[in-house]
Amino acid sequence: MADSTGIAPRLRRRGRNFGPGKIGLWGPPTALLALIIVGAYIANALLGTRAFLLPTPHVVLGKLVDPKTAPDIFESLGNTALVALVGLLIAAVIGIVWAIAMSQARWVERTLFPYAVMLQAIPILAITPLIGFSFGYDFPSRVVVCVMIALFPMVSNTLFGLQSVDRAHRELFRLQGASRWTILTKLELRQATPAIFAGLRISAGLSVVGAIVGDFFFQRGNPGIGALIAKYSARLNSAELFASVLVASLFGVVIFLIFGWIGRRAVGKWYDFG
Amino acid sequence: MPTTTKTDTLLDFTDVQMTFPDGTVALSGVNLTVNRGEFVTVVGPSGCGKSTLLRIASGLETASHGTVELDTDRIGYVFQDATLLPWRSVQANVELLAELHKTPQAQRAAKAKEAIDLVGLTGFEKHLPRALSGGMRMRTSLARSLTLDPELFLFDEPFGALDEITRERLNDELLRLFAEKQFAGLFITHSVSEAVYLSTKVIVMSGRPGTIVDTFEVPFDMPRDPEVRFTPEFAALVGKVSHALREGHN
Numbered sequence: 001m002a003d004s005t006g007i008a009p010r011l012r013r014r015g016r017n018f019g020p021g022k023i024g025l026w027g028p029p030t031a032l033l034a035l036i037i038v039g040a041y042i043a044n045a046l047l048g049t050r051a052f053l054l055p056t057p058h059v060v061l062g063k064l065v066d067p068k069t070a071p072d073i074f075e076s077l078g079n080t081a082l083v084a085l086v087g088l089l090i091a092a093v094i095g096i097v098w099a100i101a102m103s104q105a106r107w108v109e110r111t112l113f114p115y116a117v118m119l120q121a122i123p124i125l126a127i128t129p130l131i132g133f134s135f136g137y138d139f140p141s142r143v144v145v146c147v148m149i150a151l152f153p154m155v156s157n158t159l160f161g162l163q164s165v166d167r168a169h170r171e172l173f174r175l176q177g178a179s180r181w182t183i184l185t186k187l188e189l190r191q192a193t194p195a196i197f198a199g200l201r202i203s204a205g206l207s208v209v210g211a212i213v214g215d216f217f218f219q220r221g222n223p224g225i226g227a228l229i230a231k232y233s234a235r236l237n238s239a240e241l242f243a244s245v246l247v248a249s250l251f252g253v254v255i256f257l258i259f260g261w262i263g264r265r266a267v268g269k270w271y272d273f274g
Numbered sequence: 275m276p277t278t279t280k281t282d283t284l285l286d287f288t289d290v291q292m293t294f295p296d297g298t299v300a301l302s303g304v305n306l307t308v309n310r311g312e313f314v315t316v317v318g319p320s321g322c323g324k325s326t327l328l329r330i331a332s333g334l335e336t337a338s339h340g341t342v343e344l345d346t347d348r349i350g351y352v353f354q355d356a357t358l359l360p361w362r363s364v365q366a367n368v369e370l371l372a373e374l375h376k377t378p379q380a381q382r383a384a385k386a387k388e389a390i391d392l393v394g395l396t397g398f399e400k401h402l403p404r405a406l407s408g409g410m411r412m413r414t415s416l417a418r419s420l421t422l423d424p425e426l427f428l429f430d431e432p433f434g435a436l437d438e439i440t441r442e443r444l445n446d447e448l449l450r451l452f453a454e455k456q457f458a459g460l461f462i463t464h465s466v467s468e469a470v471y472l473s474t475k476v477i478v479m480s481g482r483p484g485t486i487v488d489t490f491e492v493p494f495d496m497p498r499d500p501e502v503r504f505t506p507e508f509a510a511l512v513g514k515v516s517h518a519l520r521e522g523h524n
Binding site: 166168169171172173174175176177178182186187190193267269270271 | 332333334349351353354355357359360361370371373374375402403404
């Protein structure tokens with residue numbers, strides 16, 4: 001796409017003279033981070049005898065290389081990642097199929113959409129006993145919680161994408177006598193890809209949240225970082241607690257970025273994927 | 275609807291009426307024929323049912339009253355917008371219709387290549403629609419329809435959104451294609467000079483409900499010389515059509 005005959009200026013938007021540039025992009029958040037770190041040291045100093053509640057940043061970071069805590073933290077993170085990934089995969093498949101079903105007929109949409117909204121409104125806490133009865137207190141239940149939290153954006157984004165097809169495009173296919181299946185695969189799903197990837201990116205972040213929430217309720221087997229956070233918090237190990245939270249949120253950010261990248265790779269040629 | 279006997283008449287509307295579910299009468303008592311070798315243009319104010327005429331002819335809508343006879347199943351339909359699929363290259367967009375008809379890959383690639391050459395887009399096969407100008411997108415759209423080898427070409431104000439220069443150039447291209455490919459055309463526009471320049475027959479419609487108020491034969495030879503637009507005869511005909519349009523509108 002970088003050849004000089006490409007006329008659209010939009011393609012060159014990421015060029016050097018456009019946009020905020022590297023310093024403009026990374027400067028402000030870096031400055032804020034520095035401010036937060038300085039603030040943490042000041043707060044720690046001001047807390048006096050209760051300083052253990054807010055450990056200084058270098059102590060927190062130290063826990064990530066400390067051989068006594070680091071293996072625990074990273075092993076748990078691995079477990080969380082597995083739950084999140086499996087949960088995301090299931091949420092994506094269910095969400096896309098659900099949305100396709102709704103896009104096929106108005107009455108299906110009217111029948112199924114309220115349940116998608118309801119699913120999103122259910123307080124997970126309230127139904128954990130139910131999930132525990134049905135799926136046990138191990139890996140499967142953690143995945144179920146993760147799927148429930150990550151599902152809605154997949155459903156709503158895919159549906160939005162499928163319905164954003166132009167009327168004229170639909171007629172173009174209809175004029176050639178194209179079947180529903182052809183219209184779905186060659187038109188609707190293609191048109192929906194950017195929305196599906198946007199949904200995946202949101203759901204990916206949520207799946208990490210879901211996996212951690214799942215850990216709190218279902219701790220058998222190899223629970224993830226949520227269980228570790230619960231343990232550290234019960235023991236008032238605040239430095240370890242901060243370290244785990246930091247790792248968990250960084251993991252969420254990384255997943256978000258990875259899916260953003262995949263999305264741009266998939267549709268960036270024809271769609272400005274944010 | 276399609277009959278099997280080959281006649282000179284490709285499309286025949288008899289007393290066609292179109293009433294929408296909300297009660298709007300879009301067309302009323304429309305009689306119209308398009309013969310082989312004819313390029314018929316329909317001019318009328320916006321909302322007079324011109325597009326509905328095309329939608330009925332193409333089978334996208336069914337007339338609520340009257341008969342429509344169509345003597346071909348090779349119909350090209352050019353929309354108001356280029357309606358290209360943004361994820362497909364020019365080549366893949368032009369191949370789309372053949373693909374929907376399950377034409378083998380090699381055959382449709384060749385067909386598309388030929389059509390792309392015809393509209394002068396050679397060298398742009400790999401470009402995505404967003405890298406093209408409005409005029410080039412419309413050419414791609416034309417090429418896409420040309421792959422069907424249409425006997426009847428339906429145009430729904432295809433050049434309405436283009437600038438004057440591009441529009442005139444595409445008018446000339448269309449006239450060249452018309453001479454070369456021998457299709458019949460039914461062209462909707464709201465530009466009177468475009469109508470007179472392109473067609474062998476101009477039909478004037480009035481709105482609400484859409485009815486045909488006048489028909490003009492265009493006497494200028496095909497292939498048409500672009501200079502014809504600057505002759506007094508051309509100006510006189512444009513004037514007559516414009517008058518009919520204005521009277522029909524009042």
